Amino acid sequence: MRIAVTGTSGQLALSLGERAAAVAGVSVIRLGRPELDLLRPETVAPALAACGADIVVNAAAYTAVDRAESEPALAHAVNATGAQAVAAAAAGLGLPVIQISTDYVFDGTAPDPYAETAPTGPVSVYGASKLAGEGLVAAANPRHLIVRTAWVYSPFGGNFVSTMLRLAATRDTIQVVDDQLGNPTSALDLADGLVAAARRALYPGFSAWGIYHMAGSGAASWAGFAAQVLDESRRSGGPYATIEPIPGAQFVTAARRPTNSRLDTARAASVFGSGLPDWRLSVAAVVRRLAADSRAAAAEAAPGRI
Ligand SMILES: NC(=O)C1=CN([C@@H]2O[C@H](COP(=O)(O)OP(=O)(O)OC[C@H]3O[C@@H](n4cnc5c(N)ncnc54)[C@H](OP(=O)(O)O)[C@@H]3O)[C@@H](O)[C@H]2O)C=CC1
Numbered sequence: 001m002r003i004a005v006t007g008t009s010g011q012l013a014l015s016l017g018e019r020a021a022a023v024a025g026v027s028v029i030r031l032g033r034p035e036l037d038l039l040r041p042e043t044v045a046p047a048l049a050a051c052g053a054d055i056v057v058n059a060a061a062y063t064a065v066d067r068a069e070s071e072p073a074l075a076h077a078v079n080a081t082g083a084q085a086v087a088a089a090a091a092g093l094g095l096p097v098i099q100i101s102t103d104y105v106f107d108g109t110a111p112d113p114y115a116e117t118a119p120t121g122p123v124s125v126y127g128a129s130k131l132a133g134e135g136l137v138a139a140a141n142p143r144h145l146i147v148r149t150a151w152v153y154s155p156f157g158g159n160f161v162s163t164m165l166r167l168a169a170t171r172d173t174i175q176v177v178d179d180q181l182g183n184p185t186s187a188l189d190l191a192d193g194l195v196a197a198a199r200r201a202l203y204p205g206f207s208a209w210g211i212y213h214m215a216g217s218g219a220a221s222w223a224g225f226a227a228q229v230l231d232e233s234r235r236s237g238g239p240y241a242t243i244e245p246i247p248g249a250q251f252v253t254a255a256r257r258p259t260n261s262r263l264d265t266a267r268a269a270s271v272f273g274s275g276l277p278d279w280r281l282s283v284a285a286v287v288r289r290l291a292a293d294s295r296a297a298a299a300e301a302a303p304g305r306i
């Protein structure tokens with residue numbers, strides 16, 4: 001199985017590349033700018049046609065949640081029109097598409113985890129642009145899986161985990177919002193789940209197209225997530241700071257975030273196999289890996305001192 005993934009250096013694109021390399025018979029080809037540019041929809045079909053894939057994962061997106069509030073046209077062009085171009089190009093090649101979407105399509109007022117069938121109601125430009133993308137993808141390619149995930153972190157690039165480690169290096173205390181709940185998700189775990197979903201989708205006769213929720217097992221607040229990161233960092237000999245829980249109203253951001261965006265992941269677990277691991281285990285694995293990487297970098301920079 002050959003999986004084409006949009007995005008070259010994105011967290012999920014890199015994670016899919018790494019995880020696929022560990023599975024016999026699965027390969028991932030990452031497609032990005034300039035060859036495939038979601039802002040130039042005419043580049044998408046030729047780039048996909050050239051790579052001979054069996055299935056396409058659209059992991060590329062405009063993910064700067066706060067900046068999107070002042071760049072709504074750009075967010076929409078990438079996350080809605082761009083996603084439509086990927087789904088349509090896949091359809092033209094006779095391929096199914098897996099569109100990655102987000103918990104931020106929900107308004108966050110529900111008391112319980114959201115099922116796939118729950119009404120959406122984004123409270124940010126980013127969330128609205130991703131929801132528009134879902135609709136356009138579904139209309140452009142009947143063989144679609146729309147996989148909503150949440151709070152993604154990884155050993156690659158910038159994310160909430162790397163932000164907390166960076167802040168902890170220079171502060172004793174970090175204030176973090178404690179009244180927004182969600183499911184922290186390792187991009188490496190998500191990659192495993194997507195490989196399983198792609199395999200299943202390519203079985204002859206597969207017909208369970210539609211929306212799925214795929215995220216780390218268990219929920220946390222951002223403050224609880226941060227505390228777990230820094231506890232593990234301290235155990236690994238990395239930076240540590242105390243997390244001071246604060247209400248969201250006290251942390252002013254351009255975009256609103258949902259209060260409760262926990263996802264009910266039962267459908268994906270039953271159709272594609274097991275669910276994703278407990279979020280705490282995966283946070284520990286990624287923090288330990290980042291700590292080992294930074295020790296290796298320090299040893300390389302100053303070999304005599306280690
Ligand atoms: N990060 C998160 O917390 C969450 C993410 N998601 C969704 O998961 C998916 C993967 O996110 P993640 O890996 O974290 O994203 P990143 O922000 O790490 O990466 C975004 C990717 O999109 C690519 N990209 C942006 N604009 C364009 C463009 N015009 N043309 C081609 N590629 C472009 C980037 O390209 P380049 O490599 O050139 O920089 C990069 O590879 C996205 O759909 C996102 O909406 C859902 C829930 C949570």
Ligand SMILES: Cc1cn([C@H]2C[C@H](O)[C@@H](COP(=O)(O)OP(=O)(O)O[C@H]3O[C@@H](C)C(=O)[C@@H](O)[C@H]3O)O2)c(=O)[nH]c1=O
Nearest residue numbers: 063065102103104150151152160175176177222251257
């Ligand atoms: C850096 C920082 C953030 N926060 C808060 C702000 C916000 O409420 C919350 C998370 O902030 P971030 O900006 O890191 O996360 P954010 O960009 O909102 O993350 C989202 O990204 C997109 C792409 C998604 O699809 C979502 O699932 C979600 O992962 O933490 C603090 O309280 N203290 C801090 O020091």
Ligand SMILES: [Mg+2]
Nearest residue numbers: 063064065066
């Ligand atoms: Mg952010």
